[in-house]
Amino acid sequence: MKYIIAIIQPDRLDDVLAKLEEKEIHLVTVTNVIGRGRQQGIAEVYRSHKEPGNLLRKVKLEIAVNDEFEKATTEAIISTARTGNIGDGKIFVMDLDKCIRIRTGETGEKAIG
Numbered sequence: 001m002k003y004i005i006a007i008i009q010p011d012r013l014d015d016v017l018a019k020l021e022e023k024e025i026h027l028v029t030v031t032n033v034i035g036r037g038r039q040q041g042i043a044e045v046y047r048s049h050k051e052p053g054n055l056l057r058k059v060k061l062e063i064a065v066n067d068e069f070e071k072a073t074t075e076a077i078i079s080t081a082r083t084g085n086i087g088d089g090k091i092f093v094m095d096l097d098k099c100i101r102i103r104t105g106e107t108g109e110k111a112i113g
Contacts, residue, residue, distance in 0.1 A: 004063045010032070019077075078091070
């Protein structure tokens with residue numbers, strides 16, 4: 001099992017979610033976050049609002065998948081979130097030791113879905 005965290009541009013979210021849905025990856029948690037990376041000091045315009053370079057608006061996706069969905073998940077995110085500009089984001093892939101579905105008590109791959 002893998003736990004995938006992706007930090008992407010907010011305007012790419014709908015495209016990424018649609019692509020994940022195409023690949024039958026339905027279980028996604030989305031959080032609005034602020035942060036900075038190599039963009040530090042670079043002001044950006046987002047929906048006609050100028051964002052200062054210190055901390056920029058981003059979206060964090062958290063996705064738990066079984067091993068066979070790891071490649072499809074990362075490829076879906078990369079293919080739709082990439083613009084070729086600084087600030088496109090990052091993807092972190094970590095091993096997931098345990099998952100428990102609270103409602104049924106199922107564990108492991110069954111609990112992910």
